Amino acid sequence: MNPEVLPPAERRDMVRRLLALCHIINDLVEIAETGVADGGPIPETLCAQALQIQTVVRDVVVDLVANGHAERSDAA
Structure with missing residues (x-):
């Protein structure tokens, strides 16, 4: 087993956490672009x-995600 390859369950968990982080960052970008934080x-x-x-x-x-798809394709 390649130690650099994450097992599918760990990869899914990491993607979920990164997507949650993306949502937080999107909110931060919106605040930064509109200037709607505390009015300052x-x-x-x-x-x-x-x-x-x-x-x-x-x-x-x-x-x-792309690496996860490539790993499945390589295994087939």
């Missing part, structure tokens, strides 16, 4: 960093 101004750097985090986490989820 939101720094542009916060918005840029939130968008960068959103992109990275989304890429991780996509890679994780």
Whole structure:
């Protein structure tokens, strides 16, 4: 067994947690873009960093899911 390959149950759990994180980041991006937090101004750097985090986490989820599909295809 390849130690770098996550078992399906662990992969599903990781994807669930990452998706939950994506939802939180989406909320953060919305707050940063609209400036609706406590009524105060939101720094542009916060918005840029939130968008960068959103992109990275989304890429991780996509890679994780794609690798899971590739593992099943290789096994067939």
